[in-house]
């Protein structure tokens with residue numbers, strides 16, 4: 579049975595990391611690991627769009643933009659969400675070199691507040707994507723769902739920081755991919771509530787084989803696992 583929703587995946591070739599994944603390969607992995615849907619964000623965005631068109635019900639998209647592109651970025655967001663039914667925006671402050679609470683991000687957040695879509699950010703790497711930088715943004719946009727991809731990533735201080743900042747802001751959500759400590763998923767659930775945690779694999783950089791298992795051995799059980807592995811994503815990304 580396919581039931582899991584993967585909230586963090588990519589298509590394409592990434593020579594720097596020596597990994598690549600095309601849509602056929604992604605669907606094969608999804609079928610094998612009981613994944614019903616993947617939330618994909620890729621550059622160019624057309625890659626995600628094509629996959630979504632070819633696999634309705636299996637692939638959902640987030641539109642990936644660089645806020646420094648100004649009006650062009652805003653137009654792209656409007657087009658992909660309004661016309662193509664993408665579920666939100668993906669931002670990568672580390673690669674594009676801005677702080678999450680810098681004014682350059684505001685026009686996108688204004689749009690998110692207006693239309694009610696979530697914004698997923700890469701998190702966990704200095705100098706641009708540390709968890710504490712999301713506090714001001716979350717305070718400024720209390721109605722926008724802000725998802726911290728990787729929930730602080732590989733460093734214990736940053737992982738704790740992500741939980742801390744989510745505890746102070748009800749509109750911050752944590753996505754589990756790439757974060758090495760299974761126990762921190764249960765801890766996060768206890769601190770902020772299980773409803774604000776999302777499973778992700780970050781494939782092809784990560785793999786569902788161990789990312790799903792990481793959630794399953796976190797110490798959480800039954801309904802809580804179902805929420806993290808499926809239901810929370812269905813709600814946050816407004817998937818019907």
Ligand SMILES: [Zn+2]
Nearest residue numbers: 586587588780
């Ligand atoms: Zn990623």
